[in-house]
Amino acid sequence: MNIGHAAKATGISTKMIRYYESIGLISPAHRSQAGYRVYTDDDIHALRFINSARDLGFSVEQMRDLLDLWGDRSRASADVKALALAHAAMLEEKARSLQDMSRTLRHLADNCHGDDRPDCPIIDEFAVAPPPRELRKRQPRFGVAAQVYSPAR
């Protein structure tokens, strides 16, 4: 199976498959005589694993940990569970934070006429509110896959 076929079979683009190989997330594929990458069923299995983990918001580094555990069947269960639960907690925290943002925005919008009058608290409050000396700790500017916990290695 060549890389295009593997991409269709796993939902990961050929670009990303090569990238994952280049960063060592997956082991280098075997090559045909012409130099084409050739994928076995086991490779496909691993790529599907990666695709699922990616859909669940795991970062590449987290996937690396999961794949290590996968390879090390003897100690998989407990560690994987801990990793998954920690990740779930982080996802929930992100979700809460997004909801807070949304609530703030809707609150501002509620006090905005929405007609042609120029005064609108969305604009005014934004500008007026002083940045109080970092009580709100600067969030890592967000991307779901940010590493927030250091996983059990």
Added chain:
Amino acid sequence: MNIGHAAKATGISTKMIRYYESIGLISPAHRSQAGYRVYTDDDIHALRFINSARDLGFSVEQMRDLLDLWGDRSRASADVKALALAHAAMLEEKARSLQDMSRTLRHLADNCHGDDRPDCPIIDEFAVAPPPRELRKRQPRFGVAAQVYSPAR
């Protein structure tokens, strides 16, 4: 007021202030004889506005739209409200998506012994689940500030 002072007054790093200038989000600051950037109260006002919008998850492009509306007071209210509500809706959708991910993970973890036995559905289901021919449309791989709506220009 020079850039360091402006940074402390607004909560935006000097790096980012220069960056925002370089991409045209803010107009170029006046310069002192020595070439130092000099900021007026109006500039500080704009930077605070940006800081608040950033905290609410707006992308640079979205902030650009908001700043345009800010400058164009005659039609601000309705457009800003629409922009804010659309953004709020997007934030909620992201939050829901994160919660779905979390729920899936916790569900998998529930069926994982968490002891030394090697079988753990977190691992097994990941790998087994086939990637059904793109029913789940590939999410834009997430960052809160992704442009999802095209704002009223």
Added chain:
DNA sequence: GCTTGACCTTACCATCATTGGAAGGTGCAA
């Protein structure tokens, strides 16, 4: 006046996951 240290300047490079393109080689079918 000189030194010191804190600030400023520009210009790069790195990050993370991903996409795009260019330039060239390969496989297969008509």
Added chain:
DNA sequence: TTGCACCTTCCAATGATGGTAAGGTCAAGC
């Protein structure tokens, strides 16, 4: 043989941010 779809590697860009290096400036203390 031609053509097209696929493959290869390499290089660059994205967005928002952090870092660093090499050099200029300012103000205080001596």
